[in-house]
Each structure stands twice: as C-alpha cells, then as structure tokens.
Amino acid sequence: MTTFAQKQTSAVRNSPDGARRPLAQKPRRRPKERLAKVVIILLLLTGAAFAAFPILWMASSSFKPNTEIFAYPPQLITSTFSFDAYITILTDPTKVRFFINSYVVSLAVTALTLIVAILASYAFSRYEFKGKRPINMIIVSIQAVPPITLLIPFFGLMVVLGLYNTYQGLILTYLVFTLPYAIIMMTGYFNTLPKELDEAARMDGAGPLTVLWRILVPISIPGIVSVGVYTFMIAWNEYLFALTLTRTEDMRTVPIGIQLLMGQNSYQWNEMMAMSILGCIPVLILFLFFQRYFIGGMTAGAVKS
Amino acid sequence: MAATNTVVRPGSTKRSTSRWAPTARKLTPYAFLSPTVIVMLVLMLIPVIMVIGYSFMDNVITNKNPVFVGIDNYVEVLNDPVFRTATGNTLFFTLVSVAAHLLLGLGFAMLLNSPLVGNVTKALFRVVYILPWLFTVAIIAVLWRLMLNPNGVINYILISLGLTDKGIEWLSSPETALLAVTFINIWAGYSFYMVTLLAGLQGVPADLYEAARVDGASAFQRFWNVTLPQLKPIIISMSVLDIIWTSQQFALIWMTTGGGPVNVTEMLSTYTYKLAFSRYEFSVASASAVLILLLTMVLAFFYVRHQKARD
Known part of the structure; x- marks a missing residue:
C-alpha cells in the first residue's frame, strides 16, 4: 500500500517541468506563447495580491499607533512607524505567559504524539495481527469526529479528573486530534522503508524495540519531522478546547490571548496585530526551514488518510 | 536467556527459542x-x-x-427554529466555501504548473499563495475584523473604486455577514487544495498530454479530458474532507460575528456551544452534538468507502 505522497514524488521526479513541451515545437508557438505568458504572470500577480495583501496589512498595522489604525487615507507605511505595540506585549507578563503556555502545550503534545504514534505505526507497518484492519479503520474515522461533539463530555471529564484549567488537560485533549493523523502519516512513511532492513537486524538477535529505535527511527527523520511539524501546528492553533477547558488568564494560550485583547470598550488593534505576528512566527519559521517536509505532510496527511 | 542455537549463529545470544516466543x-x-x-x-x-x-x-x-427523559432533548433541538437556521447557514457556508476552495485551488495550481513560467518565479509565488494557510483561525478572524471594519481598508478600496459611497458594516449587517464570513473562510482555506492539486498535476503522465495533442485536442479539451479525470480521486477525497472540516468550523465564526447578527451566521457548532456554555443547557446541547456527530459519520462513511475504492 504505497501512500499518495510517494506516488507523487516519484511522478514529479520522472517528469520535470517543461518536459511535456517538445523543443521542436517551440519556435512555431512563440508569439502565442508570449501572450499566454503575460496573461499567466498577470493572473499570478492578482492571486498574490489576494493572498498576501491582508498579511501585509496585518504587519503594517502592527507598526502603527492605535489611533492611526483607521486613518484616512490608509497607508501601508506611516511616518509614525514604531515597535511600541511589540514592546507593550513583550513587557507585559500576562501576555508573555500566553506564549509560554502555547509553547509548553504544543511542544509537549508534539513529543507525546511522536512517541505514541511511532510505536503504533511500527505495529501497523511491520506486523500482521488480528484486528489490524478494524483498528486502522477506527483510527481513520476518528479524524472525522466533530470537536464540538467531544467538547461537552470533555468538559465534564476534565472537571471530574481535576484536569480542568491545567496544562495536562489541554495536552491530553490535543492528543486525540493529533494522534490519528500522526499514526496514518507515520505508518505510510514506515511502509516506504524496506522490511529487509529490520529483518536483518532481527536475524542478529535484536528485539523489536531495538530495531525500531536503532534502525527505523534514525532513517525516518524526514517523516518524523513532517509529522512533528504538523502536530505542532494543530496544537499551536487550537482554539475551541483552549477556550473551554481553561479559565484563568495564566492558563490561556495565544489564540485565546488575541481574543482577550478585544476588550469590552476599546480594541487595541495594533497590539492584536503585533500579537498575531508574534503568534505566527513559530509556524512561519517551521515552514521556512521545513518547507519540503511541510508540504509532504500536508498532502500525505490530508489526501491519503 | 537460554540460547541453544548460538552455535548456528554466533553472536545472536539474545535470540529466545523458548516455547513462549511465538506467543510473545x-x-x-x-x-x-x-x-x-x-x-x-x-x-x-x-x-x-x-x-x-x-x-x-x-x-x-x-x-x-x-x-x-428519553428523546425529549432531541425533540426540543429539532423543533428549535434557530437549529434549523443554523443547519441552513452551515450548509451554505460549507458548500460555497468548498466550491470556491476547489476552484481557486485548482486555478492557482494550474498557474503554478504552467511550463511558461520559470521555476524560481513559481517557487516564489507558491510560498505567497501558501501564506494564508500558515495563520491560525484566531489570527485570521481578528485580521479580517480589522480589514472589514466600516472604516477599514477594504471599504476604503471599494469607495475609491466607486463601488460603494459609504463604508459597509460587512460583519454586522444581516445582509452581508454570512457572505463576509464565507469569504474569509475561502481566503483562509484554498491553499490546502492548491498544494495538493499541484502535486497531483505534476503527477499526471506527460505522454497523456502528448497523445491528446497529437489527436488535435484544444487546451480546454486537454484540461477536461486529461487533467480533470486524472485529478478526480484527489478532488473527491479533498472535498469530502473539506466538507467535514468546514461544517465543523467554530473559531472563525465565534471570533468574527459570534453567530450574529440575529442568527444570520449561526452555525451548528456555535449554536451547540452557546446552548452548553452560555445557557448551560448541557443536555439539549448534547442532543445537538450527537446530531452533528451523526451527520458527520454519514460523510465519513462516504470518505472511507471512497478511500477503500482507491486502494
């Protein structure tokens, strides 16, 4: 059972861009091609404006004083450019706490998810056992369970277990949403590795755990990174459960923190935008460094789950 | 651990040959x-x-x-006019979003797959097009509240172009609120299709296009008869997933309109949340939550069946 992502990457390798345009036809199609190229570039630029303008505007607003947010006419860069909004946020312990909370929860969820998912994926990839198909089916369908359905019993459960308004409560909750993806993606990755690798090690007397940690895990780093990045993002972005399962300001995460800035009487727009920029930095950095894994995870996790 | 066959394989002292081994x-x-x-x-x-x-x-x-109380809670939910409004809104929000995601995603993917544009240009545009997907819904909600403000930049542009003479309250007037939240969701979600469809496009065998070209197929015919059939499995599974996700959207609605004004953007998720955590009617909310679960399970069933057919 090859995963979708693999089929794609191998197909991409076989057909580099432009391969479907034979050189012999090139001169004859020149004028038409040039026109087509101009149209395509114009469309690409329009699309880029649609995608990027809101983000530019967010960045721009984060450098304005709050009084000039709705200044007329609007300007992308104003003479009053300043980092004040960032300084206000980074020197306010309550707001810094939102970031700390988000990092603690997201990193813990990522670590736990990876450990549990690697163990489960190893079983799915390397063993035949009774109940394999049904368990796999359950994991696939769990992804579709609506969060809102789980919210009410989770609230009850966390209160009973004494985990309401704690890190542990949030971390356990997020595992439910990250594990199915992680297991499916990780199993797909393990399936791409030849079984002879671990069979050779088994012959030499290594136990299953040794084979997993010493042989499979080291060569699966790319797969583990994409699962990790994806998991981190799910946890970092989660809103509904963070809103419901925490109560006090010192337990709130960044998405809720941004909402808390929408005060009763006044909106600190510049601070909200600055916090949004700060809040998306970890994901942006992950994206820039691991773009390839990221996209691999996006396509594999979503399309072939 | 007693290893009787160490003679056969020197060094394999760990290998257990006890009769428990098969069970283990x-x-x-x-x-x-x-x-x-x-x-x-x-x-x-x-x-x-x-x-x-x-x-x-x-x-x-x-x-x-x-x-x-038996099925009393279900009767109450199903007879609540707000529940019906929420169902209709969720349907509109989901179907329009998914259709637009697919069209935009496919359009951008095809632009980015064009052999007429250089690879560096493509890579650059691809990063720009993925940007909206990197922002969490909470951030997207706040950002669009700023942009769609009556005095905000979107209204400024519309006034400058002469499309309207005064700022529109996009998110707080009943006529536009549902369209506005749907638009925001479209902006936030097309990247996912684009990336996946781009990978799909690059996987379409080049000789299929060659064959079509030799047969004299026009660009549109090649798209309709070669590209689309090749992408169909991806499009179907992505759309079903997107329907599942979009119909569960909570944060975006909650942080932009809260379901208002007068329920015009109330979704099944916000309706259920309000029942539970604003009105503390946990039983009725649970009935609503179970109904949502049933609807989703029907969708998931089709998804799993489709995936099985692909294997």
Missing part, C-alpha cells in the same frame, strides 16, 4: 498499540458514550442527579 511475537504488536488504544478509549470512546448518555438525560453536569 503475537503479543508484540498489541503492546506497541496499547498506548494509542488507551488514549483513544479514554478520550474518544468514553466521551462519545458520555455525550450520547447526556443527550437522553436532563440537567446533566449542573445537577448531580440527572433524570432520564
């Missing part, structure tokens, strides 16, 4: 799966059973001794 080998996969199974039992199966139980009781969570 059979149990190994279950051991590896046990953490997952425990997490899923405690945090998935039990909560689902709990919520179904809640939905047949009255005064759960708030009262220590809930009473069994």
